[in-house]
Amino acid sequence: MTPEDIINHPPIILSQEERKRYFSEGYTSSPAITPPELLKKIQQMSADFLEKSRELEASNEFFDLGPNHSSQTPHVRRLRRPVDAHPFFWELATSEFLTGIAADLVGPDVKFHSAKLNYKWPGGGEIVKWHQDIPAWPHTNYSPVTIGIYLDDVTTKTGPLACVPGSHNGKIFSHYDLNENWTGSIRPDEENEAGVADAVNLTGPAGTVIAINCRTVHGSSSNLTDQTRPLLLFVYSSADAFPWTAAPTPTSKTGEIVRGISAKFPHIDPRPCPVPPDWARLGYGSIFTAQSKM
Numbered sequence: 001m002t003p004e005d006i007i008n009h010p011p012i013i014l015s016q017e018e019r020k021r022y023f024s025e026g027y028t029s030s031p032a033i034t035p036p037e038l039l040k041k042i043q044q045m046s047a048d049f050l051e052k053s054r055e056l057e058a059s060n061e062f063f064d065l066g067p068n069h070s071s072q073t074p075h076v077r078r079l080r081r082p083v084d085a086h087p088f089f090w091e092l093a094t095s096e097f098l099t100g101i102a103a104d105l106v107g108p109d110v111k112f113h114s115a116k117l118n119y120k121w122p123g124g125g126e127i128v129k130w131h132q133d134i135p136a137w138p139h140t141n142y143s144p145v146t147i148g149i150y151l152d153d154v155t156t157k158t159g160p161l162a163c164v165p166g167s168h169n170g171k172i173f174s175h176y177d178l179n180e181n182w183t184g185s186i187r188p189d190e191e192n193e194a195g196v197a198d199a200v201n202l203t204g205p206a207g208t209v210i211a212i213n214c215r216t217v218h219g220s221s222s223n224l225t226d227q228t229r230p231l232l233l234f235v236y237s238s239a240d241a242f243p244w245t246a247a248p249t250p251t252s253k254t255g256e257i258v259r260g261i262s263a264k265f266p267h268i269d270p271r272p273c274p275v276p277p278d279w280a281r282l283g284y285g286s287i288f289t290a291q292s293k294m
């Protein structure tokens with residue numbers, strides 16, 4: 001489907017203006033649109049998982065722990081595959097609210113790809129270097145969209161997601177270093193060309209929903225406050241987008257149609273995407289592990 005075809009379907013959750021911005025800029029942000037009761041429940045679930053992390057000494061299939069994690073001072077970098085960690089997150093991923101937003105941006109037939117809950121801790125937090133998402137999980141087209149919910153207020157100081165406007169229409173940058181090692185980030189010598197100086201901070205109050213196209217150059221800086229910045233992320237695509245490599249962070253639900261119907265044919269966009277490492281053989285870890293190897 002072209003952006004024009006998608007926009008011609010009536011909006012479900014987002015405004016027409018927000019949908020247009022997504023297609024012209026490669027991202028959009030809707031301040032505090034998460035229903036308050038739902039937001040409260042998500043915040044509670046997040047708090048419960050952080051509490052549970054106190055029992056752990058090392059990362060496991062769900063918890064990606066920072067190097068200084070302890071029971072007294074938990075440091076969870078990411079809750080992996082929340083849709084498998086608790087049924088609530090799958091209910092949320094398949095809710096009218098989230099699949100409606102996804103349909104507003106990819107068309108009426110929506111496929112689920114993956115989910116994660118990223119924390120950015122006070123005292124630096126994890127910088128997420130400039131990158132595009134699609135080089136890690138290429139698809140037959142560029143419909144995949146990452147939809148994020150800010151669980152708490154996000155200001156320029158808490159390390160908001162920042163996006164380069166219009167970069168989804170530009171080139172896909174290599175996410176390998178000059179020695180052909182995967183780094184999950186754009187090489188520093190190409191950051192200028194990627195336009196990172198023009199990046200726009202997506203700030204907003206708790207409950208703000210952001211959506212980022214899979215080609216959009218984005219990243220996030222340090223958290224300079226004493227508050228943690230939790231960001232719940234879900235990835236969806238149009239039903240006619242098919243991954244052509246193993247998923248780096250598969251869930252038991254990856255590939256499920258969560259709205260509309262499955263596709264009889266793939267939509268193939270001829271613009272090429274570089275091949276990522278073979279995640280099925282090598283494993284993935286997380287963006288933090290890849291980027292910290294640099």
Ligand SMILES: O=C(O)CCC(=O)C(=O)O
Nearest residue numbers: 118128161219220231287
């Ligand atoms: O959590 C963040 O600030 C950035 C997340 C992100 O871009 C990613 O995980 O791909």
